[in-house]
Amino acid sequence: xxxxxAPAGDFEKLKIAYAYGADAVYxxxxxxxxxxxAKNFSMEELKEAxxxxxxxxxxxxxxVNIIFHEDDVSFLEEYLLELAKIGxxxxxxxxxxxxxxxxxxxxxxEVHVSTQxxxxxxxxxxxxKNMGAKRLVLAREASREDIKKIKEKTNLDLECFVHGAMxxxxxxxxVLSNVVTGRDANRGGCAQVCRFLFDAGEEEPFSITSxxxxxxxxxxxMIRIGVNSFKVxxxxxxxxxxxxxxxxxxxxxxxxxxxxxxxxxxxxYTKVLNRCANRESTPQFFHKLPTEEEQYFLGRxxxxxxxxxxxxxxxxxxxxxxxLEQRNYFKVxxxxxxxxxxxxxxxxxxxxxxxxxGESISVANHPNMIVYLPLEKPLKAFDMMxxxxxxx
Amino acid sequence: MKNKYLxxxxxxxxxxxxxxxxxxxxxxxxxxxxxxxxxxEIPESSYIYINRLLHAKDILLLKEELSQNKNKIKGxxxxxxxxxxxxxxxxxxxxxxxxxxxxxxxxxTVNTFLEYVDTxxxxxxxxxxxxxxxxxxxxxxxxLYLYGHLPYMYSRRTLLTNFSKHFHMSEPKxxxxxxxVSGKExxxxxxxxxxxxxxxxxxxGRDFLDEKVSYFLIDLHLEKVESMAxxxxxxxxxxxxxxxxxxxxxxxxxxxxxxxxxxx
Numbered sequence: 001x002x003x004x005x006a007p008a009g010d011f012e013k014l015k016i017a018y019a020y021g022a023d024a025v026y027x028x029x030x031x032x033x034x035x036x037x038a039k040n041f042s043m044e045e046l047k048e049a050x051x052x053x054x055x056x057x058x059x060x061x062x063x064v065n066i067i068f069h070e071d072d073v074s075f076l077e078e079y080l081l082e083l084a085k086i087g088x089x090x091x092x093x094x095x096x097x098x099x100x101x102x103x104x105x106x107x108x109x110e111v112h113v114s115t116q117x118x119x120x121x122x123x124x125x126x127x128x129k130n131m132g133a134k135r136l137v138l139a140r141e142a143s144r145e146d147i148k149k150i151k152e153k154t155n156l157d158l159e160c161f162v163h164g165a166m167x168x169x170x171x172x173x174x175v176l177s178n179v180v181t182g183r184d185a186n187r188g189g190c191a192q193v194c195r196f197l198f199d200a201g202e203e204e205p206f207s208i209t210s211x212x213x214x215x216x217x218x219x220x221x222m223i224r225i226g227v228n229s230f231k232v233x234x235x236x237x238x239x240x241x242x243x244x245x246x247x248x249x250x251x252x253x254x255x256x257x258x259x260x261x262x263x264x265x266x267x268x269y270t271k272v273l274n275r276c277a278n279r280e281s282t283p284q285f286f287h288k289l290p291t292e293e294e295q296y297f298l299g300r301x302x303x304x305x306x307x308x309x310x311x312x313x314x315x316x317x318x319x320x321x322x323x324l325e326q327r328n329y330f331k332v333x334x335x336x337x338x339x340x341x342x343x344x345x346x347x348x349x350x351x352x353x354x355x356x357x358g359e360s361i362s363v364a365n366h367p368n369m370i371v372y373l374p375l376e377k378p379l380k381a382f383d384m385m386x387x388x389x390x391x392x
Numbered sequence: 393m394k395n396k397y398l399x400x401x402x403x404x405x406x407x408x409x410x411x412x413x414x415x416x417x418x419x420x421x422x423x424x425x426x427x428x429x430x431x432x433e434i435p436e437s438s439y440i441y442i443n444r445l446l447h448a449k450d451i452l453l454l455k456e457e458l459s460q461n462k463n464k465i466k467g468x469x470x471x472x473x474x475x476x477x478x479x480x481x482x483x484x485x486x487x488x489x490x491x492x493x494x495x496x497x498x499x500x501t502v503n504t505f506l507e508y509v510d511t512x513x514x515x516x517x518x519x520x521x522x523x524x525x526x527x528x529x530x531x532x533x534x535x536l537y538l539y540g541h542l543p544y545m546y547s548r549r550t551l552l553t554n555f556s557k558h559f560h561m562s563e564p565k566x567x568x569x570x571x572x573v574s575g576k577e578x579x580x581x582x583x584x585x586x587x588x589x590x591x592x593x594x595x596x597g598r599d600f601l602d603e604k605v606s607y608f609l610i611d612l613h614l615e616k617v618e619s620m621a622x623x624x625x626x627x628x629x630x631x632x633x634x635x636x637x638x639x640x641x642x643x644x645x646x647x648x649x650x651x652x653x654x655x656x
Contacts, residue, residue, distance in 0.1 A: 068498045069518060070525050072647075097500040100507075121451045123474030123481075127508075139445070141548045149448035170445055173546040175494055175517050176589060180574045184645040186494060186517070194545075198569040198578075204559045206569045206580075208551045208587075285548065292554035 001228055004253055005061075005159065006246050007235040010039040014049055016239045019341050019382045021250025024059035025049075026092060028235060031079055032064045032072070034116070034188045035235045047086040059089040065114040067172070067186040068095050077101060084108045092137065094172060103132045110134045112159065116172035116186070120146050122153035129154045137231065140166060140213065141285045144225060151226030158226055162215035163245055163273065164233025166284060168194035168208045209296040214281030216270050219249070220256045222286075240308035240327070243384055244276040247341065268392050275389050278305055309336055310364070310371070312383040321354070321372040322379050324364075330385075331363040338375075340383030347388055348375065398439055398469065398489075399620060400540070400611040403427050415469060415609070417441045421454060423546075423585035426613030431461040439467040443491070444585055445546075446472045458482055469513070469609075476508060489513065489535065489607070493543055497522070499529035506532050511606035516542050520599060520641040533606040538597045539627065540611025541579060541590035542639055552582040566614075568592060579614060590614065596636035601628060 005024045006017035017025045027049065028040040041049060046062065053060040062083055066072065076098070083091060084107050091109050093099055094116035102109050112135040113119065113128045120139050128136060135157035138147060142160070151158055167174065175185055176193035183189030200206035215222065219230065230253065232245050248269040255261035274281060284290050310324040330336065332350050339345040353361050354372040364371050398415040403426055416434045417425035421442040434440070446454065451474055458465070459482050467487030468475060479488055491513040496502050505512055513535040514526060527534065556563040566581045577592035594615065601608075610624075617623045627633075 067495050068501055070498050070522050073498060073500050095495070095501055096504045097498065100504040118445050118472075121446050121448045121472070121474045123451050123477035124446075124472055125474075126477045127473040141445070143447060146448045149451075168549065168551070169545045169547045173445075173494060174544065176545050178517060178640065178645045179544050179591070180571050180576050182643065182645050184517075184647045186497075187645075187647040189645070189647055193571065197572050199572055200555070200567050200569045202559070202561065205572070206555055206567070208547070208549075208555075210549075290549055292558045295549070295551075295554055295558075297555065297558050 001157075002223060002253060002257070003059075003159075003229040004246065004249055005229050005231040006242060007164075007232060007237070008242070009035065009235040009237075011041070011045060011049065013235075013237075013239055013242055014052070016243050016382060017246055018053065018056055018058055020243045020246040021341060022058070022246050024061060024089070024229070025053065026061040026063060026231075026235075028063045029079070029083070032066050032068075032076065034063060034065045034186075034190075043082055043086070046083070046088065050087045050089075053089075054087070061090045061092055061112065062088045063092045063114070064098055065092050065094045065116055066188055067116075068097055069187070072187070073097070077105060077107075080105075080107050080109060090135065096131065099128075099131050099133065112137060112157075114172075115139055115161065118170045118172055119150070122149040125150045125154045125156065129156055135159055135229070137161075139170060141170060144218075144221065144286055147222070147227060148225045157228045159229035159231050160215075160222060160227045161213055161233055162219060162222070162230045162249060163213055163281065164237075165279075166210040166213050168210050205298070207295070207297045210284070210290075211294050211296065212277060212279045212281035213284050214270065214273055215283055215286065216248075216252060216266050216273065218283060218286050219252055220261065223253075223256060238308070239311070240305075240384060240386070241276055243382075244386075245273060247339070248273050250341075271390060275307060276305060278303055307387040307389065308384065309387060310385040312338075312340070312379045312385070313370070313381055315375070315379045317378060320374055320376060322375045324371050324373060324385060326364045326366065326369045326371060329363065329365050335388045336385050337388045338377075338379060338383055338385050340380060343379060343383050345392070346377065348373075348385075396607050397538075397624065398535070398607045398609045399624070400425060400441065400609075400613050401427070401620065402612045402615055402617055413439050413466075415439045415441045417443070417613075418457075421446070421450065421457075424543075424581040424583055424588040425611075431457060431464050434464060436464055437466040438464055439469065439487075439489075440465055442468060442470040442472065442475055444472065445548075446474055451478065454478055455482065458484060467510075487511070491535075491537075491609070493546070499526045502526055502534060503529070503531045506530065506534070511535055513537055513607065513609050516595065516597075517640055517645075519644055523600065523641070524603075527600075527603055527605070533604060535607035535609060536597060536600050536603070536605050537595070538600070538608040538610050540594055540609075541592070541614045542595045542637075543588050543590055544578065545589040546586065547588075548586045550582055550584075551587040552580060581614075591637055591639065593635055593637040594633070595639050596633055597641075598627070598630055599638075599641065601630070 006022035008014035094114035177185040181191040198206040314323040419428040488509040
């Protein structure tokens with residue numbers, strides 16, 4: 001089983017993730033989740049999300065991945081029972097107490113051990129297997145040799161991150177946020193102090209910021225050595241990022257499975273992925289230890305991405321017009337691209353724009369304004385329009 | 393039960409301390425703890441410390457070393473849960489002491505781990521009130537980190553080397569750095585196995601000296617201590633120490649957990 005696993009911070013992102021090719025989505029509930037600043041899902045929304053996923057024949061996992069303090073535990077059991085009742089496919093857990101509780105109370109929930117457990121070797125993998133885990137989300141620091149050994153020894157489902165932000169530390173082995181800002185990193189409040197600057201008594205500031213992860217060139221090998229689930233980081237990211245990243249990895253995995261992936265494909269998707277993010281991305285620990293090349297040194301070297309121009313809401317075949325919700329400024333004359341889950345990327349030059357009362361306008365400059373563009377090619381809801389940056 | 397000390401020595405502090413136990417950072421398996429020791433360098437019946445997270449190839453080496461030195465080991469303090477499985481596989485008769493630096497913050501978690509180990513050292517990311525609560529509720533006696541520079545971040549990256557290479561500087565293996573907004577200072581220590589951010593000030597946990605615990609862990613590897621015996625005597629007699637920190641003992645961190653009372 002090969003699975004593409006997407007993040008979703010809210011219901012819109014979840015729908016986009018499934019539409020763009022995710023086999024499974026992981027989300028946080030309102031409790032016990034490490035992304036406390038994401039919108040996250042109420043129990044009612046989780047129930048709805050499970051139904052949504054299962055109707056598509058896909059899966060939904062819920063993170064219960066904080067490190068518990070004395071006062072946090074009070075309604076954990078009730079919460080887990082409720083998650084089981086609504087039919088979530090697994091919980092992603094880092095605190096061993098949660099695993100133990102699920103096993104002892106025989107709560108029918110599949111356990112996936114979070115990357116916060118920093119599993120790097122087959123013996124620690126075995127510990128969690130013996131506790132009852134069905135899947136391990138390996139440390140991002142795991143090398144190809146580590147992954148091979150873990151698979152050989154445990155034959156468990158293995159999940160590895162392939163794309164997105166990296167902790168500078170081993171995930172879970174850092175409380176810099178607690179120390180510097182008073183926000184608990186291991187209970188959902190991480191302030192990302194690893195993106196702050198430090199004074200080291202030198203002219204240049206001391207920085208420990210990592211570039212993002214990008215495993216495009218290694219997905220094929222990862223499949224070969226036994227990775228089952230390919231995980232994208234980013235429950236706080238927007239729909240354009242999720243759509244672009246998930247679609248890219250969907251296409252890559254599909255091409256690997258039908259033996260048609262080329263070097264050119266890899267180069268193209270690498271360019272697409274680098275374009276949609278606000279930081280550079282690169283392989284990190286799989287094939288070598290990262291060096292200064294995989295880091296930033298002058299603080300938050302992030303660029304604001306304004307490539308996402310609009311979200312397709314509808315297409316009227318009678319009028320031949322696409323209804324679009326604006327996300328970034330565009331104007332008549334711009335050359336753009338449309339892409340989508342079932343829409344091969346194509347180039348389009350904007351000749352006319354109509355507003356929602358049918359008037360011709362020259363620019364779309366208000367966030368979320370509704371506009372119409374004439375288009376011969378039919379599009380579907382959730383397709384997207386972006387800046388055309390390069391040819392394939 | 394008498395409290396016992398596990399002492400991580402500094403470079404020049406190797407001496408016999410009455411009723412105390414040195415905790416020897418094991419060469420190749422300990423990171424950023426100052427001097428490390430091979431099995432040839434440590435006496436019979438010693439406590440060893442493995443604080444690295446281990447890759448598959450390290451686990452192989454560890455199995456080899458432990459199986460050849462069974463009699464040397466009285467107890468193992470470890471961070472990587474793989475060590476526990478290695479002990480099991482080799483059927484080592486040693487005391488198993490888990491020290492997961494940030495992952496044992498409740499009695500629930502502690503008691504779960506105590507089903508697998510003899511004792512553990514409690515995480516330091518919790519308040520005094522929480523420490524006392526965990527001590528009261530733990531199913532077996534547990535240990536406390538009592539003194540030393542607390543490790544706040546552990547990375548597999550060689551962050552000092554990377555910084556020095558990028559800016560073409562010399563490469564000290566320990567640097568004092570200050571976070572620019574808060575002014576908080578850290579000692580950043582690096583070796584071939586990664587980088588650890590330590591608090592620039594040593595933590596003083598003597599509030600708990602009278603508690604019944606399995607072990608008190610004292611880490612002097614970043615301290616200049618000529619005689620450990622004298623130092624320890626002064627320490628337990630509560631001689632004031634300048635420039636220490638209480639870390640989180642009096643400081644509850646912010647969590648965005650929602651109000652209690654339901655699952656909806």
